Amino acid sequence: MNNGQYLKSDPSLDRPFNHGQWPTSAQGGHMQPVISVRHLDKAYTSGHQALKDINLEIRRGEIFALLGPNGAGKTTLISIICGIVSPTGGEVMVDGHNILSDYRAARAQIGLVPQELFTNTFESVWATVAFSRGLFGKPKNPAYLEQVLRSLSLWDKKDAKIMALSGGMKRRVLIAKALAHEPNILFLDEPTAGVDVDLRRDMWELVRRLREQGVTIILTTHYIEEAEEMADRVGVISKGELILVEDKATLMNKLGKKQLKLQLQTPLSELPGGLTAFQLELCDNGHQLVYTYDTHAEQTGIAELLRALSGHQIDFKDLQSSQSSLEEIFVNLVREKA
């Protein structure tokens, strides 16, 4: 992708996502929610309850990652906010506009990159992006669209038929379409599903640049590393219920466990009785001791453990500490819920 100057090269197009007040970033900023979801319910005609009493506030300018297993309700939630699916109860406000009674103002703020590669196969890249801009009520602006396409490395393909593009390029086209009307809020539904590592990194970079320009970003992902890498806050949804919303750092701090792994000189068949007070696990056919401890406890217990090991003449040749990833936290949360 065109690194460096995303949509900024033309001074006349400076701050391309400006819609009145310029939002501040999540780190710096005021906490007025740009999206407010209250008591949202969705039951399909089949009887399936896809969402149950969802309450959520998205802060202006933040990157919010919505995590959840397949069928948890992530896409349904996004689809309701964007107007594609009708809610059965509750209320959603986008920048102060009700998504049902004031849908024009609400939807004009939002760009959506869907999970599936929904494209107009026979159209050119330029035609489909220009269509998106018009559809969202914006006058033609070839210079802006050119910048969007350049920033996504699509400019060379502007006259190409979409069917001739690779999957990764189609994904970029969908992003270009979502950005064509200069949205303040961008939904990315599984943006890097099925794309290669390079493109994934490019997209992360793009997301960061958009956030720097004040765009609020909500992404759903299966790749926990994606949320870990980018998100300011994380929401976990499971079986239609929002089971947790937390600052990523706080979450990892709160729920993250640290482990100390000791490679033993001599394998153990079982733990000596004097070590049962520690939260120890014998792994790798007795070659490894794994000690799990709370990072926030007053005493981690490491010193005591090492002394105890020495007392039992248990030598080790290597040691390594690690903190549980967001993925492990997520898996544990969902498992607890199940």
Next chain:
Amino acid sequence: MTINLYAIRAIYQFEMARTWRTLLQSIASPVISTSLYFVVFGSAIGSRMVEIDGISYGAFIVPGLIMLSLLTESISNASFGIHMPKFTGTIYEVLSAPVSPLEIVTGFVGAAASKSIILGILILATARLFVPFEIVHPLWMLAFLVLTALTFSLFGFIIGVWADGFDKLQIIPAMIITPLTFLGGSFYSINMLPPLWQQITLFNPVVYLISGFRWAFYGVSDVSVGISLAMTLAFLLVCLLGVWWIFKTGYRLKS
């Protein structure tokens, strides 16, 4: 109330672009196939047929055949126009855009009706090459042309939303519209039928469309032109109500 004119124009131009991209299929093909009727029934064997209501047979069938193309193409254009984004999934963008149902319908149906009207005028011009005729009420002819194209494009829009596969898009035009048009007086005056069949034929709504259209051409009709106009407007109203209901309930558009 603000209107998202940019959106209407975007949808309209997007749909019309498909027509220009598939010119042979969209325009040339129906013009050629309809022209064959004029060649066969107008020039070749038309001279051996008796006049109907004082009109040569070749000229008599012109309004009916234009109406046949107008009905089938309006339905086909509009149904394909809305069904394609449903099929490919790109409908998500229309549903998530700040556009009202009226604007969506105006864009899709407007484009479908425009194509049909262009087609109708081209067939009319082509027919004139093979069959000599004059149009008595050209403005009424245009009015019926536009009204019918609009009404059946709305009908096509409904079919496009209703259909859950491309095969179903063809069912209504092929299994219902074409037979009704052929049996609705395209090739004959219903006065030529036995009295019982005349009564039965009056249940065929296409009779009123063809009769009114033919009146605009030659000043003669099977049924009163007022009734023809009323029936066309009534069907337009029914289609409008159908489209309104689709957007109100989200039928097969929104879950």
